[in-house]
Amino acid sequence: MDQDDPAEALTELREKRLGLLELLQAAAGSGLAVYTVWALLLQPGFRRVPLRLQVPYIGASARQVENVLSLLRGRPGKMVDLGSGDGRIVSLRDCHNVSVFLAPSVLPLLEDKLQVELPAGARVVSGRFPFPTWKPVAVVGEGTDRVWAYDVHGAGPAVSSSGVPIKAIPESSST
Numbered sequence: 001m002d003q004d005d006p007a008e009a010l011t012e013l014r015e016k017r018l019g020l021l022e023l024l025q026a027a028a029g030s031g032l033a034v035y036t037v038w039a040l041l042l043q044p045g046f047r048r049v050p051l052r053l054q055v056p057y058i059g060a061s062a063r064q065v066e067n068v069l070s071l072l073r074g075r076p077g078k079m080v081d082l083g084s085g086d087g088r089i090v091s092l093r094d095c096h097n098v099s100v101f102l103a104p105s106v107l108p109l110l111e112d113k114l115q116v117e118l119p120a121g122a123r124v125v126s127g128r129f130p131f132p133t134w135k136p137v138a139v140v141g142e143g144t145d146r147v148w149a150y151d152v153h154g155a156g157p158a159v160s161s162s163g164v165p166i167k168a169i170p171e172s173s174s175t
Contacts, residue, residue, distance in 0.1 A: 060101055064127050067141040071125045071149040072097045082110070092117035098124045107131050115152065122152040 018026070060068075072079065077096025092098070096119060102110065111131050114124055127147045130136065136148040 060127055061145055063145040064141065064147060067145055067147040068099050068125045068127055071138055071140060071147060072099070072123065075123060077122075093119065095119075096122045098122065099127070100124060101127045102129070104129045104132075108133075118152045120153060124150045124152065126150070 075097050078094055079097035079099065080092070080095045081099045082102065092114065098114065098118065100107075100110065107126070107129060108131075111134060114122075118124070124131075124134075125147055128144055130148040131150060134150045137151050138149040140147050140149075
């Protein structure tokens with residue numbers, strides 16, 4: 001039997017039963033192939049978003065949605081729900097009601113953007129996590145269903161508690 005004969009090697013391979021080691025090797029090889037495709041084709045799209053802005057999807061409970069709506073019920077004006085993308089697209093200047101379901105890492109950046117762009121009298125309702133420096137006007141719910149309402153009292157460029165003008169979040173960043 002000639003070891004270099006491809007036909008004989010293929011026949012021998014077809015007749016052989018795979019053991020545990022061979023199955024593990026096949027699984028590892030398949031996993032490596034899938035990871036390689038992900039790393040080369042899909043993952044580069046995620047690199048454009050700064051790591052601090054990459055937040056996981058956590059769906060709101062029915063109770064949490066009801067709590068948000070109860071704090072916005074009866075308020076006139078346009079409503080927007082923030083939580084998709086990096087905030088460059090949304091035009092906030094004409095929004096009077098804002099619902100926010102975001103991770104705590106994003107909220108300090110969003111505070112500045114909302115303060116600068118929202119009109120006076122706008123209401124912001126944050127679900128699951130409160131804004132770090134704003135004082136809520138109302139809190140509804142318990143645990144993960146808790147929501148916080150904040151009213152915006154000024155329009156235009158805002159001033160931080162230290163008296164320094166707050167600048168809006170840059171519209172785009174290159175990475």
